[in-house]
Amino acid sequence: MAPVTVKKICCIGAGYVGGPTCAVIALKCPNIIVTIVDLNKSRIDAWNSPDFSLPIYEPGLVDVVKEARGRNLFFSTDVDKAIKEADLIFVSVNTPTKKSGVGAGFAADLNYVESATRRIAAVATSSKIVVEKSTVPMRTAESMRTILEANSKPGLRFDILSNPEFLAEGTAISDLFSPDRVLIGSLQTPEGLDACRSLIEVYANWVPKERILTVGLWSSELSKLAANAMLAQRISSINALSAICEATGANIDEVAHAVGRDSRMGPKFLRASVGFGGSCFQKDILNLVYLSESLHLPEVAAYWRQVVIMNEYQKRRFSKTVVDTLFNTITNKNITVLGFAFKADTGDTRESAAITLIRDFLSERAHVTIYDPQVEEAQIWYDLAEAIPDTPIEQIKKQVTIAPNALDAAKNSEAVVIATEWKEFIDIDWKAVYDTMNKPAFVFDGRMILNADALRQIGFKVKTIGRGEKI
Numbered sequence: 001m002a003p004v005t006v007k008k009i010c011c012i013g014a015g016y017v018g019g020p021t022c023a024v025i026a027l028k029c030p031n032i033i034v035t036i037v038d039l040n041k042s043r044i045d046a047w048n049s050p051d052f053s054l055p056i057y058e059p060g061l062v063d064v065v066k067e068a069r070g071r072n073l074f075f076s077t078d079v080d081k082a083i084k085e086a087d088l089i090f091v092s093v094n095t096p097t098k099k100s101g102v103g104a105g106f107a108a109d110l111n112y113v114e115s116a117t118r119r120i121a122a123v124a125t126s127s128k129i130v131v132e133k134s135t136v137p138m139r140t141a142e143s144m145r146t147i148l149e150a151n152s153k154p155g156l157r158f159d160i161l162s163n164p165e166f167l168a169e170g171t172a173i174s175d176l177f178s179p180d181r182v183l184i185g186s187l188q189t190p191e192g193l194d195a196c197r198s199l200i201e202v203y204a205n206w207v208p209k210e211r212i213l214t215v216g217l218w219s220s221e222l223s224k225l226a227a228n229a230m231l232a233q234r235i236s237s238i239n240a241l242s243a244i245c246e247a248t249g250a251n252i253d254e255v256a257h258a259v260g261r262d263s264r265m266g267p268k269f270l271r272a273s274v275g276f277g278g279s280c281f282q283k284d285i286l287n288l289v290y291l292s293e294s295l296h297l298p299e300v301a302a303y304w305r306q307v308v309i310m311n312e313y314q315k316r317r318f319s320k321t322v323v324d325t326l327f328n329t330i331t332n333k334n335i336t337v338l339g340f341a342f343k344a345d346t347g348d349t350r351e352s353a354a355i356t357l358i359r360d361f362l363s364e365r366a367h368v369t370i371y372d373p374q375v376e377e378a379q380i381w382y383d384l385a386e387a388i389p390d391t392p393i394e395q396i397k398k399q400v401t402i403a404p405n406a407l408d409a410a411k412n413s414e415a416v417v418i419a420t421e422w423k424e425f426i427d428i429d430w431k432a433v434y435d436t437m438n439k440p441a442f443v444f445d446g447r448m449i450l451n452a453d454a455l456r457q458i459g460f461k462v463k464t465i466g467r468g469e470k471i
């Protein structure tokens with residue numbers, strides 16, 4: 001049988017992965033009808049909003065949606081119809097870390113993947129290529145196939161592919177336009193390889209063929225976990241070194257620069273920070289730890305676990321530095337936190353280091369004022385309520401203020417803490433900020449974005465992560 005030519009794609013899950021990925025597929029493949037579906041009606045309404053107030057903030061995304069929506073890109077809550085019509089289905093649903101039961105705190109919660117798969121089996125009336133896009137534990141493809149084969153109508157074929165997404169938030173559109181690689185895993189059977197060819201033809205509309213890598217299913221699933229684990233490991237390595245820099249007077253920026261100039265190493269992902277966040281790194285490492293333990297490989301599990309332990313240490317170390325520097329107490333002091341997103345150029349707050357810092361400051365009974373250019377107020381309250389479950393939200397609200405801009409946020413505060421590397425924080429009128437603050441006025445730069453010398457000239461006391469200067 002020749003590979004199927006894909007004419008209709010359904011993407012289940014209109015989130016950070018499914019939304020941008022399939023919007024770009026629609027843009028680049030005008031001959032394919034792409035329908036992105038989600039159970040969450042308000043999310044779909046936002047994707048369809050006439051003024052393009054999309055549910056996620058991602059530079060360049062609006063332009064993609066403007067061009068393709070209504071042409072060959074559609075957003076809908078009619079999951080069944082889109083499944084029925086599609087030749088190829090991307091499963092891009094969330095796979096958070098389990099909160100209870102076996103593997104709680106480590107294993108991925110596959111409930112959403114399973115429901116989506118069961119829905120495909122229940123409503124499909126023709127054969128489909130089913131593509132796992134969400135990051136999943138190894139061998140999820142096998143579970144999906146078992147569910148599909150056991151529940152579908154007779155005579156239908158389901159070929160499962162693994163096609164992990166490597167985009168990073170904030171640069172999703174350029175990552176999708178010009179990916180380092182597209183990875184497709186399939187069973188190495190004639191049918192599996194045909195399905196793989198069908199998906200290659202979709203990507204070949206804009207991705208050079210030499211960048212499309214084809215591997216076995218299990219290698220593909222593991223490669224995604226491996227890539228994220230190794231990226232996170234680099235950050236934990238540089239963060240571990242930042243602690244040594246602070247204790248010795250070395251400068252982590254200089255160390256990273258020197259190390260990164262080794263062409264075997266390269267300069268990227270060596271920026272010390274207040275700790276990595278995001279929906280992937282921690283989740284995927286914990287997944288790897290769980291997998292290693294299930295495979296009776298405790299040393300391997302311990303090795304990867306240490307990357308997460310180091311990240312937690314980095315966050316705690318930073319909040320402790322703030323308390324120690326402010327004369328060992330921040331009780332009743334005003335602390336301004338600039339940035340709440342887990343990185344710049346996104347409104348996503350999942351696992352953001354800012355949340356841990358703020359929780360620490362609140363437990364010291366400080367008053368915290370937060371400003372972030374993209375994160376919605378409701379999201380901040382939601383995250384703080386989740387992070388501090390023992391305290392009623394009304395109580396948290398007495399200790400926390402959300403400000404409309406950085407200058408207002410810093411008024412009458414003791415210290416400004418940079419938690420996210422938003423570019424606009426570099427361009428703040430720091431003299432004006434200084435004038436409104438209590439003295440001595442402190443700046444704690446957890447992202448190494450500010451010019452510490454210039455701030456000192458204004459009068460600030462400055463602590464930058466990874467630098468050992470005394471203040």
Ligand code: UDX
Pocket residue numbers: 165166167168169170228231235268269270271272273274275276277278279280281342343344
């Ligand atoms: C990551 C992977 O990069 C991407 O390939 C995968 O598909 C999903 O997970 P993402 O989480 O969106 O992407 O952002 P990324 O740019 O990797 O940053 C993750 C975290 O690490 C952020 O909190 C960021 O601030 C931090 N980081 C990144 C550092 O602290 N230092 C660095 O040098 C780089």
Ligand code: ADP
Pocket residue numbers: 012013014015016017018037038039040043079092093094095112113115116119134279
């Ligand atoms: P990611 O970052 O992996 O894209 P998100 O949480 O942003 O994760 O998006 C996943 C989306 O998948 C959510 O909008 C959620 O409502 C949707 N979803 C989960 N399960 C299903 C399902 N069975 N059918 C349709 N949509 C689903």
